[in-house]
Amino acid sequence: MLVRYILPVLAAFAAALPMPALAERVRDLGEFQGVRANQLTGYGVVVGLAGTGDDNLEYLTQAMKGTAGRLGVQLPAGISPGLKNAxxxxxxxxxxxFAKPGQRIDVTVSTIGKAKSLRGGALILAPLYGADGQIYAMAQGNLAVGGLGIAARDGSQLTVNVPTVGRIAEGASVERAVATGFDSGEVLRWNLFDADFMTAQRVRDAINARFPQSATIEDGVTLALRLPAGADSRATTMAAIEMLEVTPAETAAKVIVNSRTGTVVINSAVRLSPAAISHGKLVVKIDEKPQVSQPAPFSRGQTAVVPNSQIDAVEKEAKVALFKPGASLSSLVDALNKLGTSPSDLVAILEALKQAGALKAEMVVI
Structure with a gap:
């Protein structure tokens, strides 16, 4: 079902158009290749739960035996400990x-079994691995859980937020640094967040105006930067480049339709060719009022139900809106408002304009 009141909202936006493009910092348009975060993942055991643990799952039992073995406690063979508190x-x-060994990072802990809550638990020392299989951090600490789960003996339950996910602020210490190569590579690459040749050209021109002949375009996303060697001088140059102001190119004309929520967004680059739109509705109403026919007293007749149908057709007055060449989003919204278009018909009209070749925009359904 389409969200109501879409057109008034679009009209409010259209009232502010056209708007001049604003300059943005280079750091807001893209990032240096290799200077990024890396994801770490590990397997661990949380203990100290108040009976809300996994309760004797096989993989948890094996993990606890391994943990106990590292601490010098050997469990007898064939014994499966009850682990409702783990x-x-x-x-x-x-x-x-650029994270260095000894620095602290936050970790998120999530259950993978039948545990009902991690509230009050503590994570036992667990290694965190990178995509290359190497250990980059070690995690341990008490969990902060924002959710709460309560169960009564009669089976009724109450859950607030998500009690099976917790977080440990600064719960892991970095053990290995990731080499970025930003201070030694001959060429350092900078990538746009969104591919656009015009924006890439403007960023290149802004960089070369500040640092002559240092930037070249490789494609619609990447610029190759030849910066001075050495961490100190290169970092200074990178900081200056990130703060340069560039006016990005106007975005491509798009109409975004969210089929799940009914949200329709039309950006300011949408234009219309000459076109006329006629919009009207035919409402057909069928009213069934069956009547019961009773026979005369002492007759041999039978009671019967006689159908009685009333059909009424009403066609609302249709209006025609004409668009002049190069009509903008403002003209489109004004015309649709005059036609009395409901949100449920908005997408159909836009699709028809697209099929007719009058809507100069890409329609994206998400």
């Missing part, structure tokens, strides 16, 4: 660029 978890974290 839970098997996955530990995830993000290793920032």
């Amino acid at each position: 839970a098997a978890v996955l530990v995830t974290a993000e290793l920032p660029a």
Whole structure:
């Protein structure tokens, strides 16, 4: 079902058009290649739960035996300890660029079994691995859980937020640094967040105006930068480049339709060719009022139901809107408002304009 009141909202936006493009910093348009965060993942065990753990799951039992063995406690063979106060978890974290050994990072802990809550639990020392299989951090600490789960004996339950996910602020220490190569590579690449040749050209021109002949375009996303060697001088140059102001190119004309929520967004680059739109509705109403026919007293007749149908057709007055060449979003919204278009018909009209070749925009359904 389409969200109501879309057209008034679009009209409010259209009232502010056209708007001149604003200059943005280079750091807001893209990022240097290799200077990024890396994802870490690990497997661990949370203990100290108040009976809300996994309760004797096989993989948790094996993990606890391994943990006990590292601490010098050997469990007898064939013994499966009851572990309602422990839970098997996955530990995830993000290793920032240039993180050095000894620095602390936040970790997120999530259950992978039948545990009902991690509230009050503590994570036992767990290694965090990178995509290359190497250990980059070690995590341990008490969990902060924002959710709450309560269950009564009669089976009724109450859950607030998500009690099976917790977080440990600065819960992991970095053990290995990730080499970025930003200080030694001959060419340092800078990538746009969104591919656009015009924006790439303007960024190149802005960089070369400040640092002559240092930037070249490789494609619609990437610029190759030849910067002075050495961490100190290169970092200074990178900082200056990031703060340069560039006016990005106007975005491509798009109409975005969210089929799940009914949201329709039309950007300011949408233009219309000459076209006329006629919009009207035919409403057909069928009213069934069956009547019961009773026979005369002492007759041999039978009671019967006689159908009685009333059909009424009403066609609302149709209006025609004419668009002149190069009509903008403002003209489109004004015309649709005059036609009395409901939100449920907006997408159909836009699709018809697109099929007629009058809507100069890409329609994207998400």
